[in-house]
Amino acid sequence: MLESLLIISVTGFIAGFIFAMPIAGPISILVVSNALNGRRKYGNKISTGAALSDFIYIFIAVYGVTSLYIYYRHLIPYMLIAGAFFFIILGISLFRRPVDIEQFEQKKHLTEKIRNSDIRGFYTGFMVNMLNPTQFISGLISSFFVISLLASLGLNTGGLETKLNNNVKELNSINGKSLEEKIPEEFRQIENEATRADTGTVYPSYFHIIISIFYSLTLSLGGLVWFYLLAWVLSTYRRLINIKILTSLIKAFGISLCIIGLYFGYLGAKEFI
Secondary structure (H helix, E strand, C coil): CHHHHHHHHHHHHHHHHHHCCCCCCHHHHHHHHHHHCCCHHHHHHHHHHHHHHHHHHHHHHHHCCHHHHHHHHHHHHHHHHHHHHHHHHHHHHHHHCCCCCCHHHHCCCCHHHHHHHHHHHHHHHHHHHHCCCHHHHHHHHHHHHHHHHHHHCCCCCCCHHHHHHHHHHHHHHHHCCCHHHHCCHHHHHHHHHHHHHCCCCCCCCCHHHHHHHHHHHHHHHHHHHHHHHHHHHHHHHHHHCCHHHHHHHHHHHHHHHHHHHHHHHHHHHHHHC
8 A cells, every 4th residue: 555655646746846847827827927027926925725625626526526526517607707817907907017027025024914915825735726627627638638647557545446437437327428529539448458467456436546645745746846937036136138029928928827727718618698
C-alpha cells in the first residue's frame, strides 16, 4: 500500500505541474496578468484558491461520488451563466486596470488593504474554478489517462485504475451518452492493457478514499507550485518588458477572459434552448 501511495503521489504532483503549464485557462490568465502588474501575492492567492477547488473536483471525480453528479448535471447551465458573468466582469476589470510597476512598492505601508486584497484573490481563484463545470469531466478524463498509463506500465496504482474505469462507465449511463468519445483510441488500448495488468489484489475498504485524497492533493499541489514559480519569474523580470508591451499584454488577457465568459454564456444559453 505504501508503494502505491508513493507512486500515486509522485505521479499526481508531476501531472498537476504539467497540466497547469498551458497559459490558456482563466486561472493562468489571472496569475500571469497580476504577476506582470506587480501583484504577485494576489496572483498566489488566486492560484491557492484555484488549487482548493481543483482538489474538490478531482477528489469527487476520482473517488467516484457519481450520485452527486446526478444533481451537479442539472446545475451546469446555471453555473455556465454565472461563470460567464464572473469572467466578463474579471476581464473588464483587468482591461481597465492601469499598469503601474511601482504601485506596490509605493504602497507597502497599506498592509490592511493588501491583506484584504489577498483574501479577495483567494475567493476569486476558488470561484473561477468552481464556476467552471468542465472541471469535473476534464478531471475525470485526465485522471483516467494518467492512472491507466501507470497501470499499463505495471506500476502499482492501488486499484485506482479499476475504480476510474468504473466511474467513466457509471457516468456514461447517467449522461445517456458515452464519455468514451473523448478518449482517443490509443488510450482505450492503454485501458485494456491496464485491465490485463490488474493483479487482483484486494485492498481494505478505506484504502480507496486514502489513495484518492493523496492523488487529488498532490495533483492540486503540483499545479500550485507551477503557478507560484510562474508568478515569481514574471514579477521578478517584468521590468525588462517595455511598459507599452506590458500594458498591451494585460489588456489582451482581459479581452481573453471576456471571450471565455462569452463562450460560457453561449454554452449556458444553448443548454436552456
